[in-house]
Amino acid sequence: MILLGNPGNPGDSRVDLFQAALRARDLPPAEVIAYEDLLAGRVDLAAVLRRGSLLRIESPGRNPAVERALLARGAEAAAEDGSPGVDRASALRLPVDRGRILYPRQWYLGFRSLLFEILEITDRLDGTVTFTSHPADIAEMFDKRLCHSRLQAAGVRVPKALPAVHGYEELRSRMREAGLSRVFVKLNHGSSASGVVALATAPGRQLAWTTVEMVSDPLRLYNSRRLRRYEAESEVAALIDALAPHGVHTEAWVPKAGLDGAVCDLRLVTIGGRPEQTVLRLSRGPLTNLHLLNRRADPALLRSRMTAGAWESVLATCRQVAAQYPRTLHLGIDLAVRVGFRDHAVLEVNAFGDLLHGVQADGRDTYASEVACLTPAA
Amino acid sequence: MIDENLETFAGKRVVDYNPEEGIAKPRDVVYRVRTEYDGPEFSELLGTFLADPRVVEIPALVIGLFEPEAAGDTQEIVRLLVASRDRLTQLRALFLGDITYEEQEISWIQQSDLSSLWAAFPQLEHLQVRGGDKLSLGTIRHAKLRTLILESGGLPATVVRQVASAELPYLEHLELWLGSDNYGGDSKIRDLAPILAGRFPMLRTLGLRDSEYADQIAVEVAASPVLGQLEALDLSLGTLSDVGAAALVASPRVARLKKLDLHHHYVSPELIASLRRLGIKEVNADDPKQPDEDDEGARYVAVSE
Numbered sequence: 169m170i171l172l173g174n175p176g177n178p179g180d181s182r183v184d185l186f187q188a189a190l191r192a193r194d195l196p197p198a199e200v201i202a203y204e205d206l207l208a209g210r211v212d213l214a215a216v217l218r219r220g221s222l223l224r225i226e227s228p229g230r231n232p233a234v235e236r237a238l239l240a241r242g243a244e245a246a247a248e249d250g251s252p253g254v255d256r257a258s259a260l261r262l263p264v265d266r267g268r269i270l271y272p273r274q275w276y277l278g279f280r281s282l283l284f285e286i287l288e289i290t291d292r293l294d295g296t297v298t299f300t301s302h303p304a305d306i307a308e309m310f311d312k313r314l315c316h317s318r319l320q321a322a323g324v325r326v327p328k329a330l331p332a333v334h335g336y337e338e339l340r341s342r343m344r345e346a347g348l349s350r351v352f353v354k355l356n357h358g359s360s361a362s363g364v365v366a367l368a369t370a371p372g373r374q375l376a377w378t379t380v381e382m383v384s385d386p387l388r389l390y391n392s393r394r395l396r397r398y399e400a401e402s403e404v405a406a407l408i409d410a411l412a413p414h415g416v417h418t419e420a421w422v423p424k425a426g427l428d429g430a431v432c433d434l435r436l437v438t439i440g441g442r443p444e445q446t447v448l449r450l451s452r453g454p455l456t457n458l459h460l461l462n463r464r465a466d467p468a469l470l471r472s473r474m475t476a477g478a479w480e481s482v483l484a485t486c487r488q489v490a491a492q493y494p495r496t497l498h499l500g501i502d503l504a505v506r507v508g509f510r511d512h513a514v515l516e517v518n519a520f521g522d523l524l525h526g527v528q529a530d531g532r533d534t535y536a537s538e539v540a541c542l543t544p545a546a
Numbered sequence: 547m548i549d550e551n552l553e554t555f556a557g558k559r560v561v562d563y564n565p566e567e568g569i570a571k572p573r574d575v576v577y578r579v580r581t582e583y584d585g586p587e588f589s590e591l592l593g594t595f596l597a598d599p600r601v602v603e604i605p606a607l608v609i610g611l612f613e614p615e616a617a618g619d620t621q622e623i624v625r626l627l628v629a630s631r632d633r634l635t636q637l638r639a640l641f642l643g644d645i646t647y648e649e650q651e652i653s654w655i656q657q658s659d660l661s662s663l664w665a666a667f668p669q670l671e672h673l674q675v676r677g678g679d680k681l682s683l684g685t686i687r688h689a690k691l692r693t694l695i696l697e698s699g700g701l702p703a704t705v706v707r708q709v710a711s712a713e714l715p716y717l718e719h720l721e722l723w724l725g726s727d728n729y730g731g732d733s734k735i736r737d738l739a740p741i742l743a744g745r746f747p748m749l750r751t752l753g754l755r756d757s758e759y760a761d762q763i764a765v766e767v768a769a770s771p772v773l774g775q776l777e778a779l780d781l782s783l784g785t786l787s788d789v790g791a792a793a794l795v796a797s798p799r800v801a802r803l804k805k806l807d808l809h810h811h812y813v814s815p816e817l818i819a820s821l822r823r824l825g826i827k828e829v830n831a832d833d834p835k836q837p838d839e840d841d842e843g844a845r846y847v848a849v850s851e
Contacts, residue, residue, distance in 0.1 A: 347584075349616070368616075370616035373616075423649045426551055428550075430549045430550070431549050431646070506582075507582065507646065508551075
């Protein structure tokens with residue numbers, strides 16, 4: 169097995185955790201390729217894969233060198249489609265600026281190009297290479313609009329979405345046309361809660377909740393740990409106008425059910441098409457997928473407030489989502505149960521959503537379940 | 547922020563009214579009538595509810611989200627309830643506005659003049675309202691009301707004064723979320739004077755919550771006649787700091803309370819420890835806050851928006 173990831177990345181235990189899961193099942197460790205080496209051309213992926221193998225592509229996240237290399241890789245494509253960005257040479261020199269929202273579209277274009285290069289390499293190897301997560305699926309899950317439209321077409325319960333908008337004025341008029349007064353605006357290629365705005369509107373007023381911090385002169389955006397509230401139309405407009413050029417996905421704000429003095433949503437990890445490890449996330453604000461601000465609770469707390477049928481239909485939805493990506497072993501599905509505990513909606517599907525510290529299903533964590541699913545005979 | 551819809555009200559489980567099922571268990575559950583985005587028109591839904599033959603049995607009612615587009619107030623709801631007064635003779639408890647911020651910001655909930663409820667429902671014991679915008683209670687004179695709770699992100703001074711001059715001989719529990727001046731909470735400490743002087747003879751629980759002038763309230767309450775009759779004092783959700791906490795510690799009558807709730811506060815750990823040593827059975831000092839560094843030491847109430 170080959171694992172593409174960020175080995176030894178400070179604060180990133182994904183590679184180690186997966187290796188541990190292999191070891192626990194008496195399997196040999198995966199051969200690890202570092203993103204950094206692959207992107208710098210220090211590894212010949214075709215040579216490594218020539219032997220025929222199972223490739224696990226891990227998250228490239230949170231490694232400054234990898235981030236710079238992916239930005240550099242996406243430079244030309246970003247320039248071509250007119251997205252905000254920097255040229256290749258400048259990308260490689262970008263200083264570390266913690267929390268800064270740089271050029272998410274350019275980053276995505278770089279990552280996508282890497283994923284499709286991997287796919288080309290494996291195509292040439294005539295099907296001897298298989299994936300735990302298919303590169304095309306990963307690419308799609310890093311494009312919220314694309315992912316949403318696939319799920320919608322498949323009849324999965326998703327919030328109503330708006331077409332792409334390029335700024336605040338256009339957003340407000342699209343909202344009026346669609347009869348949506350409350351929406352989530354998300355960076356189309358943002359990960360987790362990066363660049364997310366919960367926007368409520370009424371005639372003559374607006375209110376935006378976000379973790380995005382605007383720093384002026386020149387305007388820069390940062391993901392912060394604090395939930396902010398912008399109410400002045402000039403500020404809300406500045407925020408949306410700053411995010412929109414990077415590509416945003418807008419969908420109806422699904423009113424989430426409250427529990428235990430907080431608002432909740434679910435992260436359900438499907439493995440081999442089945443919902444397994446599940447986390448209930450409780451937050452004191454509309455953004456429920458912030459790791460830092462929120463607490464976790466036992467999903468049983470939510471289940472106890474739902475009818476058996478309503479809960480079963482949550483699981484059915486997860487199976488339905490997973491069925492859209494049959495070439496991919498695991499998905500991290502973010503799902504909101506609506507106010508009233510009857511209905512639900514899928515908010516997001518994460519390609520690398522299986523890092524859930526300390527969460528088990530039937531005595532297994534996500535990595536153990538994945539390994540078990542890959543080696544049923546063992 | 548209000549995160550959660552009511553699970554229980556007036557001692558019973560709250561369930562959403564579904565017109566297809568009708569009022570099936572009027573004595574076992576409390577119905578919440580509410581709509582949602584793309585949901586049915588609220589006044590029609592409430593009309594159907596009020597036309598149900600078993601509505602005559604309900605002892606309590608919760609009104610939830612009624613205006614998803616934040617474009618209308620509660621006037622029509624009040625009119626419909628008052629028009630059904632002869633069918634709602636068992637109504638003891640009413641909640642107007644069980645709405646979380648996921649449904650609508652508290653400052654966007656538009657209330658209205660509720661004064662016609664007093665005469666229409668003489669048997670009412672519990673009135674709870676969320677949202678201070680456009681709220682008015684008129685001249686309050688009611689012989690049965692035991693609990694009055696006004697939740698808001700900014701309670702208008704006019705409403706505070708209406709409460710402070712109310713005739714409520716049986717009022718036991720009074721809770722005012724005073725809120726932020728930015729959201730219409732323009733009351734001042736002097737508006738509370740009649741309450742602190744002991745206007746309500748039966749009052750046992752006083753909540754002056756979510757206040758930007760929590761310190762002033764604490765100082766005044768600590769020396770006030772009303773303290774002698776209280777069992778519970780609730781100054782939570784506000785900007786209480788050491789100034790107010792020191793006054794509470796120094797007041798001999800504070801120690802006789804059974805419950806003191808200060809959660810969401812800016813009090814130092816030392817003074818919290820002093821408060822805990824007073825021997826009050828239950829002290830809630832959870833959720834300590836730090837003044838916001840970004841905003842020149844600004845302190846915030848918990849609920850305003």
